[in-house]
Amino acid sequence: MSFVAxxxxxxxxxxxxxxxxxxxxxxxxxxxxxxxxxxxAPPDRRPALDWRVRFGVLALIWGxxxxxxxxGTQAYAPFQVTLGRLLFGTAVLAAAMAVKRVGLPxxxxxWGHLAVAAFFLNALPFSLFAYSELTIPSTxxxxxxxxxxxxxxxxxxxxxxxxxxxxRRVAGLGMGFIGVLTVLGAWQGFSGLDFGGTAMALxxxxxxPVGWIYLRRTLAGTGNSALSMTGAQLLLxxxxxxxxxxxxxxxxxxxxxxxxxxxxxxxxxxTGFAMLLQYDLVAEVGPTTAQMVTxxxxxxxxVAGVTLLGEHLSWNTPVGAxxxxxxxxxxxxxxxxxxxxxxxx
Numbered sequence: 626m627s628f629v630a631x632x633x634x635x636x637x638x639x640x641x642x643x644x645x646x647x648x649x650x651x652x653x654x655x656x657x658x659x660x661x662x663x664x665x666a667p668p669d670r671r672p673a674l675d676w677r678v679r680f681g682v683l684a685l686i687w688g689x690x691x692x693x694x695x696x697g698t699q700a701y702a703p704f705q706v707t708l709g710r711l712l713f714g715t716a717v718l719a720a721a722m723a724v725k726r727v728g729l730p731x732x733x734x735x736w737g738h739l740a741v742a743a744f745f746l747n748a749l750p751f752s753l754f755a756y757s758e759l760t761i762p763s764t765x766x767x768x769x770x771x772x773x774x775x776x777x778x779x780x781x782x783x784x785x786x787x788x789x790x791x792x793r794r795v796a797g798l799g800m801g802f803i804g805v806l807t808v809l810g811a812w813q814g815f816s817g818l819d820f821g822g823t824a825m826a827l828x829x830x831x832x833x834p835v836g837w838i839y840l841r842r843t844l845a846g847t848g849n850s851a852l853s854m855t856g857a858q859l860l861l862x863x864x865x866x867x868x869x870x871x872x873x874x875x876x877x878x879x880x881x882x883x884x885x886x887x888x889x890x891x892x893x894x895x896t897g898f899a900m901l902l903q904y905d906l907v908a909e910v911g912p913t914t915a916q917m918v919t920x921x922x923x924x925x926x927x928v929a930g931v932t933l934l935g936e937h938l939s940w941n942t943p944v945g946a947x948x949x950x951x952x953x954x955x956x957x958x959x960x961x962x963x964x965x966x967x968x969x970x
Contacts, residue, residue, distance in 0.1 A: 676909050683902045684918045688925020690895035691763040691770075692933060693887040694755055700884035702874040703755035708866040709888040710751055710896055715863050717897025718856040729857050730849045738843040739854065740861045745836030747862035748869075753829035760822035762936040767926025768808055768946045769826035774919065774953035775801040777834030784838050794956050801952025807945030855900055920950050 697706040722728070730736070758766050775798055782794070805827075809818055844854070906915040923946050930936040 676906060679902055679906060680915075680918055683899055683906065684921035684925055686894050686899045686902070687918065687922045688767065689929050690891055690899075691754075691758070691767040691926040692929045693891035693895060694766070695758045695763040695930070695934060696887035697884050697891060698755055698758055700879075700881045701877060701888065702870075703752060703759065704866065704870040704874050705877070706755045706888055706891070707748070707751040708863070708870045710892040711747060711859060711863040711866055713889055713892025714896030714900070715856070715859040717893050718852070718859055718900065721897075721901055722852055722856050725852065727850050727852050727856075729860075730847075730853050735844065735847065735849065735854075736857065736861070738840070739858050740865075742836050742840050742844075743858045743862035744865060745832050745839060747859060748865045750829035750832040751862075752866070753825040753832070757822040757825035757829065760819040761826060762930055763934060764927045764930035764936050764938060764942065765808070765823065766826045767923045767930070768942065768949065769823065770830050770926075771919065771923040771946065771949050771953060772801065772805060772827065773830045773833045774956060775805075775949070776831045777837060778956040780834050780838055784842075797952045797955030799952070800955060801949050804945045804948030804950075804952055807941050807948055809945075810939075810941055851904060855904070859896070859900075920954060923950065 694706060697709070701709070730739070754766055754770070757769075778794055779798055809823065847854075903915060903918075906918075927938065927943065927946065931938050
């Protein structure tokens with residue numbers, strides 16, 4: 626996600642992924658063209674690819690990110706996978722900033738807030754997802770990621786007085802968490818479920834809206850370039866993992882090619898390039914449409930895990946995932962505005 630609009634909606638889903646995506650969410654309903662950002666695309670420039678094609682590419686990249694994590698952790702420690710992800714993602718954004726001649730933001734206050742955002746939106750959730758996939762399937766991790774909108778809506782109802790708990794939102798939250806219980810097989814006593822891995826995946830999904838809400842309270846309306854802020858956030862996340870990783874892991878004695886390529890793809894595609902794609906999508910069609918990619922990610926993650934990794938899929942997993950997505954969509958939907966009938970001259 627990008628900094629293109631950070632004024633109204635802290636509960637907007639992203640994420641990816643690890644997704645997420647996981648840069649500051651597009652938290653407004655206004656398109657980028659209405660924002661005074663120096664790296665915004667000129668309104669008369671038409672992208673080479675239709676936005677629907679880029680939307681599909683973004684969904685594929687984020688959906689396959691969970692597979693990349695699973696493959697990467699087969700040879701490298703979770704912290705090492707996360708560090709590689711952030712390193713290659715930062716490199717892609719740094720290249721984009723160099724091409725567009727966009728500099729880093731200034732001010733100690735801004736960098737301090739970005740450091741906190743980098744922890745909650747990148748370092749923490751990326752690491753939790755990597756650790757979770759040591760013991761749970763990538764399909765389950767992808768579905769847990771889809772609960773981010775539910776956590777975000779629940780937190781925003783507490784954090785912001787203007788986010789009123791309407792019947793639609795309460796119904797969506799209830800439906801979503803029933804879906805989570807269905808995925809986990811609650812009626813079977815959660816038999817066969819790895820609690821540690823599942824809890825880490827759910828905590829990772831909770832971390833994203835915590836970061837979004839923090840950004841909404843601290844950096845909304847700063848006037849900095851979206852690309853500049855996102856690049857700085859990823860840079861700070863990389864520094865955080867560069868400090869932590871040597872403390873808890875040792876240097877790998879070998880570098881297997883396939884897991885290494887998975888980490889490179891996870892960072893360069895799933896983090897760096899995906900953020901640029903989402904940035905352009907929000908700029909063109911607005912965050913409301915762009916954030917709909919969230920609902921395709923768990924579907925793609927499930928298909929990839931089952932077909933390419935041979936992961937087992939019981940009936941309650943896809944059924945519960947559909948309930949989760951329906952609940953998340955309901956919490957994000959808004960009632961149609963009624964047009965008043967003309968009252969005469």
